[in-house]
Structure formats: C-alpha cells, structure tokens
Amino acid sequence: xxxxxxxxxxSILLAVSLLAYPISSAQQIFPSIELDCLESEVEFxxxxxxxxxxxxxxxxxxxxxxxxxxxxxxxDIIVTGPDTITVEGGAKESFxxxxxxxxxxYSGNHEVNVSAHVxxxxxxxxxIITGSEEVMITALVPEWVSCDANYGIGTLTxxxxxxxxxxxxxxxxxxxxxxxDVELHLVTKGASQESMWPSGFNDIxxxxxxxxxxxxxxxxxxxxxxxxxxxxxxxxxxxxxxLDERTVGSMSCDEEDSLELxxxxxxxxxxxxxxxxxxxxxxxxGVSEETGLYIIGGGFVLxxxxxxxFYFRRRG
Numbered sequence: 171x172x173x174x175x176x177x178x179x180x181s182i183l184l185a186v187s188l189l190a191y192p193i194s195s196a197q198q199i200f201p202s203i204e205l206d207c208l209e210s211e212v213e214f215x216x217x218x219x220x221x222x223x224x225x226x227x228x229x230x231x232x233x234x235x236x237x238x239x240x241x242x243x244x245x246d247i248i249v250t251g252p253d254t255i256t257v258e259g260g261a262k263e264s265f266x267x268x269x270x271x272x273x274x275x276y277s278g279n280h281e282v283n284v285s286a287h288v289x290x291x292x293x294x295x296x297x298i299i300t301g302s303e304e305v306m307i308t309a310l311v312p313e314w315v316s317c318d319a320n321y322g323i324g325t326l327t328x329x330x331x332x333x334x335x336x337x338x339x340x341x342x343x344x345x346x347x348x349x350x351d352v353e354l355h356l357v358t359k360g361a362s363q364e365s366m367w368p369s370g371f372n373d374i375x376x377x378x379x380x381x382x383x384x385x386x387x388x389x390x391x392x393x394x395x396x397x398x399x400x401x402x403x404x405x406x407x408x409x410x411x412x413l414d415e416r417t418v419g420s421m422s423c424d425e426e427d428s429l430e431l432x433x434x435x436x437x438x439x440x441x442x443x444x445x446x447x448x449x450x451x452x453x454x455x456g457v458s459e460e461t462g463l464y465i466i467g468g469g470f471v472l473x474x475x476x477x478x479x480f481y482f483r484r485r486g
Contacts, residue, residue, distance in 0.1 A: 370399020
C-alpha cells in the first residue's frame with residue numbers, strides 16, 4: 171500500500187472513530203494543540219530599543235507526537251519566531267516571539283497575531299483536517315521625539331552693548347506628526363542649570379521659530395538676536411542653547427549642545443578716557459554722555475574767555 175493510500179485510510183479511520191465516540195472522547199482523539207503566551211500586552215522602549223520579546227508555548231494533550239506549524243502576523247510590527255516545533259505526547263514546548271517596531275512605526279496600539287496549526291500527528295499529515303489556534307497580543311508603541319541643534323559655529327564673540335546675532339537649524343525625528351516651538355535659552359558659564367537671564371541680556375528675535383515634523387522628520391532654520399549689557403566691567407562668558415517647548419529649562423553649557431557666547435568689555439576711545447564708557451564719570455554723576463559733553467564744551471569756552479580777559483587786561 172502506497173503512502174497516499176495509507177494516509178487516506180488513516181483519515182477515514184479517524185473520521186469513523188470520531189463518529190463512533192461521544193463528543194468528549196472525539197476531542198481527545200482528534201489532533202489539536204493548546205497555544206498560550208505569557209503576556210497579552212507588550213511595550214517598546216523607543217527610540218532606545220526597537221525590540222520586544224514574549225514567551226509562548228504549545229501543549230500537546232494527546233498521547234502521540236504532533237508537528238506544529240507556527241505563524242505570525244501584524245500590519246506594522248515585524249514579528250519573528252520558529253516556523254515549526256514538534257511536541258511529544260502529553261508534553262509542552264516553549265518558544266520565543268520577537269517583535270520589532272522601527273522608528274517609523276507610528277505611536278499607538280498595534281495588533282500582533284501568533285497562530286499554531288497541527289500538520290502531523292504521529293508522523294501522519296493531518297493539516298487538512300485540523301484548525302488553527304490563535305493568540306492576539308497588543309503591542310504598545312510610545313510616542314518619541316529626538317531633536318538636535320546645529321549652530322554652524324562654536325563661539326560667538328561680541329562687544330558689550332552689541333547685539334549677539336546668529337542663525338541655527340533645529341532638526342527633529344519622531345513617530346508622530348506634530349509642531350514644536352523652538353526657544354532660546356541662556357546659561358552663565360560654570361552654572362549647573364539655567365536661571366534668570368542677567369540684566370542687559372534680552373531675546374529680541376523678530377520671528378517665531380517652529381519645527382514641523384511630518385512623515386518622520388522635520389527641520390527649521392531660524393535667526394536669533396540677543397542684546398548684551400553695555401556697562402560691563404568684566405568680560406562675560408556663557409552659552410546660548412536651543413530647545414523645543416518640551417523642555418522648560420536647560421542644563422549646563424557642558425551638558426547641552428550649545429553655542430558659546432563671549433561678551434568683552436567695550437574698548438574705550440581717546441575721547442572716552444575717564445569720561446564716557448563703562449564706569450565713567452558721567453555714569454557716576456547720573457547724566458548721559460551727550461549732556462556731559464555739552465557741559466565740558468561750555469566749561470572749555472568759559473575757561474578760554476576768562477584767559478583772554480586776563481591777557482588783554484595785562485596788556486592794557
């Protein structure tokens with residue numbers, strides 16, 4: 171008797187046996203498998219890790235061995251595991267299912283299907299008369315955003331009272347379409363975190379900077395301008411930091427991707443010695459530099475007039 175005829179004969183015998191037995195007894199004879207997974211829900215740790223795994227098992231309730239075909243499915247998640255597994259009669263076999271959610275997979279809940287189908291019972295093909303066992307797993311893909319600033323230069327140096335102007339690009343990657351406002355932060359050198367901006371520093375940028383993330387990424391180029399104090403007695407050092415609205419304050423210049431800012435004391439000209447500039451006599455007297463120059467000019471004319479008066483008087 172050939173293999174085909176033997177398989178057909180056994181199938182007929184199984185069918186006849188099932189008809190002769192009560193339903194409870196038939197369930198014990200008919201090839202089947204019990205599929206189970208330890209977790210019904212898994213969560214990914216994006217963007218740090220794209221992989222998540224669960225443990226599943228198949229149990230053979232019969233006395234004969236069974237060859238089981240395993241299947242996996244998901245619309246967005248890549249699911250892998252063993253293709254087939256053999257389970258001896260009355261035994262239980264475990265296997266690992268690995269799921270991968272790439273950075274392009276959108277945030278939310280995704281369904282993952284694991285199935286088991288008996289294809290052989292006691293070495294005899296029975297796939298055409300057996301059904302599949304299925305387990306549904308929910309894969310949770312969290313929202314993630316990763317952004318970087320590019321300043322183009324490492325250090326920006328200006329003179330006291332001069333505006334610090336620069337342009338920078340802000341690039342983001344995310345698995346969710348969204349808009350983020352980009353904000354400018356100022357940190358003093360040596361400080362562990364951002365605090366209130368020192369007097370004289372003000373953000374006077376004349377445009378809003380917003381990055382639009384769509385289809386996985388987005389980039390924006392913006393121009394920034396910051397005033398600096400004009401009455402510095404010593405040079406000031408710190409950094410400028412671009413961060414989006416998710417972050418309230420920035421950390422130190424060493425911990426953040428930043429642009430170093432150096433504000434040097436204003437150089438005094440010949441006409442400014444002891445008169446104008448930082449810490450001048452005019453500032454001590456509480457008058458403006460322009461008013462002070464008028465006072466000095468008037469005093470000079472008065473001295474000249476008195477000198478000429480004495481001169482002509484002596485000659486007369």
